[in-house]
Amino acid sequence: MKNVFQILLLLAGVVPFVVPVLLGIYRMSIEHWEYLDWLILYSYVYWPTYVIGIILMGISLAGIILQKMQEKS
Secondary structure: OHHHHHHHHHHHHHHHHHHHHHHHHHHHHHOOOOHHHHHHHHHHHOHHHHHHHHHHHHHHHHHHHHHHHHHHO
């Protein structure tokens, strides 16, 4: 059960990096934004989501590594 939690935590950490890509594609097609302009603006405004994503991924990967080390011993 802990492994499922770690994987969900990892996926939650990846979401803040995937959302700007998908929204950028949407904004390019609907509202005529330039992709790089959208990405820069999104990153400037929502930079804390990147920090939270990195923290979640770090916690998840540390948990997975610790779990693997405990299984070996």
